[in-house]
Amino acid sequence: MPVNLQAPDPQQLHAVPGLRIGVAMAGVRKPNRRDLVVFALDEGAAVAGVFTRNRFCAAPVQLCREHLRQRPSGQGIRALVVNTGNANAGTGADGLARARRTCAAVAGLMGLQQGQVLPFSTGVIMETLPVERIEAGLPAALADLAPAHWFEAAQGIMTTDTLPKAASRQIVIDGHTVTVTGISKGAGMIRPDMATMLGYIATDAAIDPALLQPLLDDAAAQSFNRITIDGDTSTNDSFMLMATRRAAHAPITSLASAAGRALRDAVVAVAQQLAQAIVRDGEGATKFITIQVQGGRDEAECRLAAYAVAHSPLVKTAFFASDPNLGRILAAVGYAGIADLDQGLIDLFLDDVHVVHQGGRHPGYREEDGQRVMKQSEITVRVHLHRADGDGAEATVWTCDLSHDYVSINADYRS
Incomplete structure (x- = not known):
């Protein structure tokens, strides 16, 4: 649906x-x-x-x-x-x-x-x-x-x-x-x-x-x-x-x-x-996900990180399962191809929940808070790179989760 x-x-x-x-x-x-x-x-x-x-x-x-x-x-x-x-x-x-x-x-x-x-x-x-x-x-x-x-x-x-x-x-x-x-x-x-x-x-x-x-x-x-x-x-x-x-x-x-x-x-x-x-209306989608990447030196590197998160099958299947396995998001940002990325600066938010601060688990983050957000049908993931003075550049990408139905729909596409 x-x-x-x-x-x-x-x-x-x-x-x-x-x-x-x-x-x-x-x-x-x-x-x-x-x-x-x-x-x-x-x-x-x-x-x-x-x-x-x-x-x-x-x-x-x-x-x-x-x-x-x-x-x-x-x-x-x-x-x-x-x-x-x-x-x-x-x-x-x-x-x-x-x-x-x-x-x-x-x-x-x-x-x-x-x-x-x-x-x-x-x-x-x-x-x-x-x-x-x-x-x-x-x-x-x-x-x-x-x-x-x-x-x-x-x-x-x-x-x-x-x-x-x-x-x-x-x-x-x-x-x-x-x-x-x-x-x-x-x-x-x-x-x-x-x-x-x-x-x-x-x-x-x-x-x-x-x-x-x-x-x-x-x-x-x-x-x-x-x-x-x-x-x-x-x-x-x-x-x-x-x-x-x-x-x-x-x-x-x-x-x-x-x-x-x-x-x-x-x-x-x-x-x-x-x-x-x-x-x-993505094939088999159950969740609409907004990926916001902020604090980049330019919009291009923010897009790289946003699309890396949005494309990751591991991230997308975690969202489908409502599983706050949020290290997958950090991993995607890490392999996005941003030169000299300093992982010690990164903050990650899941809607109103501060998950990661300065590259590590936020002291106040609780798994149940992440799961509460993951169960929603609409979710915002916000990553702050802190690579620029002031607010820096930003980019937004919209994506969805990856479900069993996606495989079924495409397996049967020509029938």
Whole structure:
């Protein structure tokens, strides 16, 4: 069961003017489930994307990068098409040809050029994409296009997710309402740079297209690139930001302006909610864990320590068992790769419990206090490195425990 996560209320997912969404059953892998989603953007929209850093990236990732390179600031992209059930990764030249065929089919039905379509796939790796099923399902998806279909789209991109993931915010800029709405999917094979995750956020903010990529990079750095479930970086990770630019406020020409900061805060808030929902729905997860590392010389070394703790199977299984075997956390910090780390300076806190002081067991720490915290469904681990004057740098990572169900789910994934 997901950790303190509920399905979104469709009535709370605000439509984004200038964007319509259609969902259909194409039978890509399993019959009678929504597995094909199309985003249709009005003319004048701009799109930015960040993708997996896995060098063995999927065919649709390769094609998305190609199409975005051809269009400065993502202007001219008019459609995104997403299938679940098949990742179209590890499929060689044939997979790339099938991704192009998908784009061509969308373009033909919508009166677009092939390069105006971005394809996305998620699901099983190294299986041939049944592109003919996608082609057959596209007319139904296009017939279903409507501004309010965010919830249906969240359902349509799920794989091992137990719940759809969506979030929405509205802000006011120059007296005009601006909407930011998004969806994501992911539950396993999650270690961003990017994570098997897909994320789509749209806004009607009138933003200079040249600002869209830096805005997305910032949002990714504070959200999807701060989560991990199992340390695996997928072949298909993609996080997209679409701006229809339909809002009536004065154009945003600087992210440092009041309007730019307001939009940035809204996009980051939606991205963080979507990213945390992925962790809360992690395969077999029973606990949502926040790892905070403070007092570093820079953020990079704080991230190293945070991810070392978050990735450790020994730490994660201890959390699943509610076993305060907290020396495992110190061990992970020790092998994180921080140069000249002084273990005699480190403090460790488990929520409100001071576990370690100056590298050793705190005199007031009691095992029952650690176990009390470990039994909670939401836990914060705070490590202070004391490597800088003042507060120093810090980094936060969100993760979950590792349970028996994680093994079962992944053992049965293809069945």
